[in-house]
Amino acid sequence: MRMAGTKDRFSQRHPLLFGVMMIILAMALITGVMAFFRSMGWTPGTFALSGDKIGVVHVDGMIVDASRVVSFIRTLEEDDSVKGVLLRVNSPGGAIAPSQEIYAAVKELNRAKPVIASYGTVAASGGYYSSCPARMIYANPGSITASIGVMAEFVTVADAMEKFGIRPEVLTTGKYKAAGTPLRNLTDAQREQMLDLMQDLHDQFVDHVAEARGMDRARVAAIADGRAVTGRQAVSLGLVDRIGTQADAIAELKKETGITGRARLVEGPVEERTFVQELMGSLRIDLSSSLPQGWSFFYK
Template sequence: MSLDADLLLDRLRLKRRLLWWRVGAIGLLAGVLLLSARIGAGGHGIVSGPHLVRLRVDGVIAENRQRLDEIDRAADDSSVKGMILAIDSPGGSVSGGESLHDAIARFAAKKPVVVTMGGVAASAGYMIAVPAARIYASNATLTGSIGVILQSPDLSGLLGKIGVSVDELVSGPLKGQPSVVKPLSPEGRAMLQGVVTDLFDQFVAMVASGRHMDEARVRALADGRPYTGHQALGLGLIDAIGGEREARIWLAQNRSIPQSMAVEPLRPPHRQGWLRGRIGSLASGLGAAAMTGALDTLPSGISMKVLSAQGVALDGAVSLWQP
């Protein structure tokens, strides 16, 4: 009996040890998963002390709610002392550029923002730069291209040649404008030109406010053309030729932010699965075209393949540099 009791006690002790090991392993796994989820979702906060955040905006700009939320969270984080905004983008949708511009402006109202431009920072890519306290570009950077474009194909001639006709019922004469199945009417053209002009006026006002320039001066520069960094410097569209090194020196001299302060990336949001993202982008693009009759403009230097690889669907008017 004593032997059986000893065996039972040993078995209980072993089970107790295994239980604690299992609890510890589960806790460790949970901690790793939480950390991975935080990193994957774009959350900053790995650097515990005072630091700068670096926001990279590459490629075509579209609506990105998670990125806007990250910027706002960084603005409210007392450990974040400023932002380095690195731009290499030809622009994108007007609404996407405007929302990103406004988020950066909210951050800039609390903490300093400096911009470094890569090969191109044009149209909406320039729009998002103007709230910054200081803008740097290289001599060869292409920037500016202040303007808005809305394009719609007219396939009515082609459809007529192949014997296809389309009946279209609309609630009003301007509801079906623009349409891919019939030419744009004079009234529709005037209406859409008014939309483009209003969006352009908003763009000009953003530049005038951010760059502290007279609005008439901005309009004189805003004929849609791009400028090199060297030209933009002379026109007042940027502040200096340089990159992140020069931006850090400026922050140290003018905002008392040491050059040795750590910089943490403001990570992009966790992406969807490849197939799910592609299907969602395709459905979004086709749905928008079917509902509005308008297709987004794509510059000749930016192919559909590039936009597909980025999972980008642009809707409506765009502010995009066309080479």
């Protein structure tokens, strides 16, 4: 029985609020520990004290920035305890230069240690481009891949503005400078120049696929018409090596590297998030909304 004049503890007077505060403090502690490990360069799977490891590089979503993926690839390349790398792709494509940067990083990594790609739902266009230098490519029979081609998209509002009596002026120092501005329709010369630019980007795509896959360029060019194919079709076309799951790809990688028993996985790149995002959960935003205005070229 409580003595007269004593006060209940805060936890007794406000049990719900106290419980919420304890949960927040616990999550803050966990977040702090995770941030410390991340600052030390440690990622999930790296806590084993010894033994060989397999790296897992995730290429997910629209490819608009290659910096985190390329940086993680470099980390795995320099880690002698990582004997091989699985490249897990779930991407419909994206911007051209970032796709090429990942392509170059995968190509270089494959010289140092075996890289095997595994396709999930989709590994098309830039997703295929960035992963085709892998030593071997696995895809599910229903994975969507290939889609070798270039696309440019933009919107013009010149005709609509004229209907309202609005006539914008666009001043340039050359006839090609304003190509793609929404305030003007393309001229014939601008359209021809843009198509010429796209054709060169397309040729780069075809050249790199032919080189990475060891295929005759004409054979690649014949199917580089933007078509998407299933994993099963891709095998018959020579774009994919085997039908199989991620587990099958890891099993093959273990054979390649001579690892027996259960593999220790080092997965990344780790998504950098703020304290509030770690605490409450981050919102996934469509990254395509951050693409530059005007005309942009995509491998998609």
